[in-house]
Amino acid sequence: MLEVERLCVAFRGQTGPREVLSGVSLSMRQGEILGLVGESGSGKSVTALAIMGLLGEQGRISGGRIRLDGRELTTLNPSDIRRLRGSCMAMIFQEPMTSLNPLLRVGLQIEETLHAHLPLSRAEARTRAIQLLGEVGIPAPETRVDAYPHQFSGGMRQRVMIAIAMACAPRLLIADEPTTALDVTIQAQILALMRRLRAERGTAILLITHDLGVIAQMSDRVAVMYAGEIVEAAPAGELLHSPAHPYTRLLLASLPTTRRRAPRLPVIEGQMPGPGTIASGCRFRMRCPMAVPRCTDETPVLAPFQSGRFVRCWRAGDIAT
Amino acid sequence: MSAALELVGVAHDFPVRGRTLRAVDGVDLAVGAGETLGVVGESGCGKSTLARIMLKLTRPSEGRVRLLGEDVTDLMESAMRPRRRHLQAVFQDPVSSLNPRLTVRDIVAEPLRPLGLRRTAMSQRVLSMLEMVGLPADAAGRYPHAFSGGQRQRIAIARALAAEPRVLICDEATSALDVSVQAQILNLLADLQEQLGLAVVFISHNLGAVRHVSHRVAVMYLGRIVEQGPEAAIFDHPAHPYTKALLAAVPDPAPGAAVPVPLPGEVPSPLDRPPGCHLHPRCPRTGPRCAAEVPPLVEFAPGHHVRCFYPG
Numbered sequence: 077m078l079e080v081e082r083l084c085v086a087f088r089g090q091t092g093p094r095e096v097l098s099g100v101s102l103s104m105r106q107g108e109i110l111g112l113v114g115e116s117g118s119g120k121s122v123t124a125l126a127i128m129g130l131l132g133e134q135g136r137i138s139g140g141r142i143r144l145d146g147r148e149l150t151t152l153n154p155s156d157i158r159r160l161r162g163s164c165m166a167m168i169f170q171e172p173m174t175s176l177n178p179l180l181r182v183g184l185q186i187e188e189t190l191h192a193h194l195p196l197s198r199a200e201a202r203t204r205a206i207q208l209l210g211e212v213g214i215p216a217p218e219t220r221v222d223a224y225p226h227q228f229s230g231g232m233r234q235r236v237m238i239a240i241a242m243a244c245a246p247r248l249l250i251a252d253e254p255t256t257a258l259d260v261t262i263q264a265q266i267l268a269l270m271r272r273l274r275a276e277r278g279t280a281i282l283l284i285t286h287d288l289g290v291i292a293q294m295s296d297r298v299a300v301m302y303a304g305e306i307v308e309a310a311p312a313g314e315l316l317h318s319p320a321h322p323y324t325r326l327l328l329a330s331l332p333t334t335r336r337r338a339p340r341l342p343v344i345e346g347q348m349p350g351p352g353t354i355a356s357g358c359r360f361r362m363r364c365p366m367a368v369p370r371c372t373d374e375t376p377v378l379a380p381f382q383s384g385r386f387v388r389c390w391r392a393g394d395i396a397t
Numbered sequence: 398m399s400a401a402l403e404l405v406g407v408a409h410d411f412p413v414r415g416r417t418l419r420a421v422d423g424v425d426l427a428v429g430a431g432e433t434l435g436v437v438g439e440s441g442c443g444k445s446t447l448a449r450i451m452l453k454l455t456r457p458s459e460g461r462v463r464l465l466g467e468d469v470t471d472l473m474e475s476a477m478r479p480r481r482r483h484l485q486a487v488f489q490d491p492v493s494s495l496n497p498r499l500t501v502r503d504i505v506a507e508p509l510r511p512l513g514l515r516r517t518a519m520s521q522r523v524l525s526m527l528e529m530v531g532l533p534a535d536a537a538g539r540y541p542h543a544f545s546g547g548q549r550q551r552i553a554i555a556r557a558l559a560a561e562p563r564v565l566i567c568d569e570a571t572s573a574l575d576v577s578v579q580a581q582i583l584n585l586l587a588d589l590q591e592q593l594g595l596a597v598v599f600i601s602h603n604l605g606a607v608r609h610v611s612h613r614v615a616v617m618y619l620g621r622i623v624e625q626g627p628e629a630a631i632f633d634h635p636a637h638p639y640t641k642a643l644l645a646a647v648p649d650p651a652p653g654a655a656v657p658v659p660l661p662g663e664v665p666s667p668l669d670r671p672p673g674c675h676l677h678p679r680c681p682r683t684g685p686r687c688a689a690e691v692p693p694l695v696e697f698a699p700g701h702h703v704r705c706f707y708p709g
Contacts, residue, residue: 115575116546229663230440259439259602264646264659286576289648293656316652330580332605334632334647341584341609344577347545 077280078104078127078248083140085119085126087351094352095138096122098304101378106247107278111295111312113285115327117348118301120284124250127282128167129157144248163193166241170253172233176225182209182236183221189243208239213269231262235269242273249273252284267294288331292316300324303348303359306378310385320387320395322366358389366391399466400427401596402451402484402564407460408620409446418667420446421457422620425694426598428613430563433590433597435611435628437604437643441664442617444600448568451598452486453477465563482508485557489569491549495541501527501552502537508560526555530585547578551585558589564596571606583609604647608632613700616640619667619675622694626701636697636708638680674705682707 080102086093097119104110114120125131127142129149142149144164149157161167169175177185186205190196196204202221209217212235225233234254241249251270255263267290273279283294291298295312300321308321319325329342346363358364361371370390381387389395409421421443428434438444449455450462453469462470464484469477485508488494495504505523514522524534530551541549550570557565567586571579587610590597601607607614614631616624616639624637635641642660649655662679665671671678677687686692686706697703 115577231663259664260604260646261439261642261660262663263648264657267648268656268659287648288576288650292650292652292654293648313652316650327576328650330577331650332580332583332603332609333649333651334604334608334644335649335651337608337628337632340587341580343580343584347547347578 077106077145078102078282079141079143080123080127081141081143083123083126083142084138085122085131085135086138087135089352093138096135096304096351097126099140100301100304100306101140102282102299102306102309104248104280104282106280107274108297109274109281109283109295111283111285111291111298112301113288113291113298113327114301115286115348117303117350119304120301121252123301124167124252124282124284128161128165128250129154130161130167159193162189162246163244164246165248165250166244166246167250167252168234168237168241168254170256172230172237172257173225175237176233178225181222181224182228185236186221186240186243189240193244204243205239208243209236212236212239212242213265214239229262231258231265234258234266238266238269238273242277242279245277246279248280248282250282250284253286254283255290256285256287263290270294288316288328300327303354304351305359305388306386307360307388308386309378314382314385320381320385320392321360321389322364322391322395323360325395326365366395399429400463401430401465402598403427403461403463404447404451404457405461405463407447407450407457407462409443409450409455410458413668416668419670420620420667421450424460424617424620424622426615426622426625428564428596428598430596431591431594432613433587433599433611435607435614436598436600436617437602437607437614438617439602439643439664441619441667443620443667444617445568447617448486448566448598448600451566452484453481479511482511482560483563484566485560485562485564486566486568487550487553487557487570489572491546491553491573492541494553495549497541500538500540501532501544504541504552505537505555505559507556512560522559523555526559529558529589530555531581545578547574547581550574550578550582554582554585554589558593558595561593562595564598565590567597567599567601569601570599572601572603579606586610604632604644616643619664619670621675621704622702623676623704624702625694626698630698630701634698634701636701636703637705638682639676642681 083100085097086095112120137150183205187201190201206217206221214220255266298312298315299306299309302323308324326344344363356375358371358376361367376388376390378386378388381392404426407424411418436444450457502523571582599610611628615622618639624640645657673688674692677683692704692706694702694704697708
């Protein structure tokens, strides 16, 4: 349903364009939840914005293809892609307060999306807005439809955002850190809501998060990003159980859990290189405890590794044994 | 053992449009030298107000604050100033807590100024602090913007520890950091705490991080401590329904981990706290007494206190 092939994105920098995404490939089936995980600056949000056609003035797609239901998105003009946004694909963000208009009643904001894509009368749109608010678990939707965003809690605002995103029944929902700003008990409610929408409507969800726990709970498959590249992609259970890339292994190990208290947390020394600073070789090699000279000399490719898995590491075979 | 920092019956009210918002309600806490006390809870539970009270930035409406055995509740800022070297803090956002116009040397030296050290002693102290938190010596001459988030948090820790405080308050100190950097800072805090015998209060909504650094943990809900005890008791055998729900809600990265059943509803506004036990409208185990009476914090197991009529 969604095919991203060798996507490259460059942002305008002081010294010329800087490549922030280098050959990112993803594919998603209908009703699938794909987790995209990585730390700040790994390129996961840029991937989402590129798919949505929201890169803005500073960024541009410098290579690759994005196809949604067979339709090429990278060559569409702005008005065509605007028509797809909201109807075929929709996106929700971390902070719902900055995505909602504080001066408009939430009902109107849902109706606005409905009118943009569907031939509905005002009364029909309002009925549909109330129905959508009910579906995302807002209590008393027939009165809350006339409330303003500030009258909602953070969790309820994220529910409103989901209602707007789901208004035209998109095939693809991109959720960029949708629960990062929420308390854990509210996060559990929003994640349950997203799982229900997927089950009831078959919406495919691209879930972007830095939280491996959220990934474990939600995803069918996972792609791990590092410094603008996908370094590992695998079914969620396998990736969490036996991570193949050294970065994924360390990322999982460095996470403090509530289940047990480790005397010391393993750490990843140093920090992620900035965009365009590594010309060749593996981008993780400077921080990698497994690195060998080949990692500097040759750039690893995302290669098949066991069935249904892909790893960008020369040493994945050695690590697995 | 006398506590390094102790709160006794602390409560705090904020006036809100003619009404009273009780942010903190009857909190007793103590943390001793060489001990880390974790404080957890969700938005609105009062943990940030509690941090401000501990730091003597807010005077509590009720109760006493004792620092190193001395009652400091009523001390004015001028009287507090010489005692501040014993009480330091690290906050969530290392961008806004470091002055962008000062070099790292000046930032770390700030708490040393009242001590009247000589220039050379001061700069030696700064360098040894940078080394202690794992920053290169040449960091001293640079400005905060030249550093990553994790490195800035190291600068903030170096500043907090420069004057050899006895008590360190960490308010969401690792919450803005990426996982791999968070691990570095948690290890650093644990090491320094042990090396220096600090009393640390680690306030966070990140339960994994709290378990990793704390010896004892207090769980807050709507201004009250609902459960308090040794780290292993709280995480492995929680007795309060809220603690259980909170722990169950943390998504577990272990493959095949159970998907939590969310606690229904949301945390009520602190302006409309339910009577009796604050949790009773959302509680799966509520009984007839819960709406009528405030349950007391009682000892459930040695050192493990629970505020619930039906614990376990």
